[in-house]
Amino acid sequence: xxxxxxxxxxxxxxxxxxxxxxxxxxxxxxxxxxxxxxxxxxxxxxxxxxxxxxxxxxxxxxxxxxxxxxxxxxxxxxxxxxxxxxxxxxxxxxxxxxxxxxxxxxxxxxxxxxxxxxxxxxxxxxxxxxxxxxxxxxxxxxxxxxxxxxxxxxxxxxxxxxxxxxxxxxxxxxxxxxxxxxxxxxxxxxxxxxxxxxxxxxxxxxxxxxxxxxxxxxxxxxxxxxxxxxxxxxxxxxxxxxxxxxxxxxxxxxxxxxxxxxxxxxxxxxxxxxxxxxxxxxxxxxxxxxxxxxxxxxxxxxxxxxxxxxxxxxxxxxxxxxxxxxxxxxxxxxxxxxxxxxxxxxxxxxxxxxxxxxxxxxxxxxxxxxxxxxxxxxxxxxxxxxxxxxxxxxxxxxxxxxxxxxxxxxxxxxxxxxxxxxxxxxxxxxxxxxxxxxxxxxxxxxxxxxxxxxxxxxxxxx
Numbered sequence: 001x002x003x004x005x006x007x008x009x010x011x012x013x014x015x016x017x018x019x020x021x022x023x024x025x026x027x028x029x030x031x032x033x034x035x036x037x038x039x040x041x042x043x044x045x046x047x048x049x050x051x052x053x054x055x056x057x058x059x060x061x062x063x064x065x066x067x068x069x070x071x072x073x074x075x076x077x078x079x080x081x082x083x084x085x086x087x088x089x090x091x092x093x094x095x096x097x098x099x100x101x102x103x104x105x106x107x108x109x110x111x112x113x114x115x116x117x118x119x120x121x122x123x124x125x126x127x128x129x130x131x132x133x134x135x136x137x138x139x140x141x142x143x144x145x146x147x148x149x150x151x152x153x154x155x156x157x158x159x160x161x162x163x164x165x166x167x168x169x170x171x172x173x174x175x176x177x178x179x180x181x182x183x184x185x186x187x188x189x190x191x192x193x194x195x196x197x198x199x200x201x202x203x204x205x206x207x208x209x210x211x212x213x214x215x216x217x218x219x220x221x222x223x224x225x226x227x228x229x230x231x232x233x234x235x236x237x238x239x240x241x242x243x244x245x246x247x248x249x250x251x252x253x254x255x256x257x258x259x260x261x262x263x264x265x266x267x268x269x270x271x272x273x274x275x276x277x278x279x280x281x282x283x284x285x286x287x288x289x290x291x292x293x294x295x296x297x298x299x300x301x302x303x304x305x306x307x308x309x310x311x312x313x314x315x316x317x318x319x320x321x322x323x324x325x326x327x328x329x330x331x332x333x334x335x336x337x338x339x340x341x342x343x344x345x346x347x348x349x350x351x352x353x354x355x356x357x358x359x360x361x362x363x364x365x366x367x368x369x370x371x372x373x374x375x376x377x378x379x380x381x382x383x384x385x386x387x388x389x390x391x392x393x394x395x396x397x398x399x400x401x402x403x404x405x406x407x408x409x410x411x412x413x414x415x416x417x418x419x420x421x422x423x424x425x426x427x428x429x430x431x432x433x434x435x436x437x438x439x440x441x442x443x444x445x446x447x448x449x450x451x452x453x454x455x456x457x458x459x460x461x462x
Contacts, residue, residue: 019336072172075349077126078118087109102323108446139355144180165233175207179364201374210360217390274439278314372426380437409462415446
């Protein structure tokens with residue numbers, strides 16, 4: 001009786017902060033999909049208020065999978081994943097102006113095949129906030145625990161989704177936190193936490209997992225992409241003994257080679273090596289308005305005109321629209337953002353009070369291979385931030401059985417990437433590359449990414 005009463009109290013508290021959004025500034029007419037926003041309190045006395053966007057599947061909400069999506073960072077807003085990667089809206093760059101962003105529908109949204117919760121986490125990200133100053137102190141493990149608590153409470157208020165297949169998903173730095181959250185869910189299921197979740201697996205895109213595997217693979221990646229010469233690669237490998245991220249500063253031969261490598265790679269866009277290397281645009285919250293001094297003259301010109309007017313096209317210019325839109329008072333009112341809870345919205349908040357207390361998620365990943373789970377791990381193959389080579393290396397360290405070796409998968413009759421299938425008793429893992437994709441692969445190759453996720457969720461071969 002006490003547990004039932006507690007559940008009713010939780011549902012009442014959470015349901016008071018839900019809102020169904022039918023229109024949004026910048027989009028003409030009613031939204032052709034169901035959007036819900038809200039806050040859920042977690043932690044002691046619900047001192048941390050996590051903000052979310054929930055979008056129902058545009059196909060079959062009752063039966064389609066439920067994805068919890070976490071954008072990386074840590075500190076990058078879920079709105080970035082929603083509008084630049086896998087959500088049903090994207091900015092209409094042809095018809096937008098610096099102060100008047102407009103939207104268009106994304107034909108490659110993952111909501112075509114899944115229900116998705118986009119969560120602003122950890123606290124201090126996007127519109128999520130804490131009621132007390134100490135609430136902003138967080139870490140890999142505490143953030144994962146709070147996300148698990150969020151998911152439990154969200155499902156209590158949305159019991160109609162309890163039977164839907166659940167996948168914990170994310171990209172970039174989420175490669176650290178997602179495996180921890182999956183383990184939290186499994187632990188809760190084993191001890192009978194309510195509500196019972198229908199956890200089926202997890203999805204990771206270009207995931208940061210382990211510094212040694214991920215970062216040490218960059219020089220091999222650069223060599224294979226013809227960014228450094230064979231002689232420089234072999235000399236660096238020999239002199240640095242394969243350790244490039246924390247080399248011996250007294251080893252002059254290694255340091256000299258690394259300096260030469262830096263000269264070769266320094267002017268590239270690491271997120272997608274084929275795109276222009278442009279100034280990173282992340283206005284800092286020094287005052288109520290943007291610190292335009294942190295933006296170069298050329299980027300400010302783009303902000304005040306159309307993106308096409310710039311002599312050099314840069315993907316970073318697209319990100320400016322999210323700052324304009326999310327910091328507009330009418331937008332915050334439309335999203336039902338609580339007044340006075342945050343200052344300036346940032347696409348990626350680099351000033352979190354965050355303790356990186358998990359240096360590698362390899363052990364978590366290895367433990368998950370013993371469970372009855374499905375995993376999809378994908379890499380944009382032109383990403384030098386988290387190269388596909390490092391991801392493949394740590395997957396292979398698990399010594400899983402290869403069911404299907406490296407082979408191409410197609411979209412519209414063309415090679416969209418390559419994939420491998422692994423298994424271990426009840427566990428299965430699909431690894432896929434997305435040809436031409438960058439660090440946030442669906443942003444660069446949306447058609448291919450949708451085809452990949454639709455096939456995998458349906459248990460079809462890629």
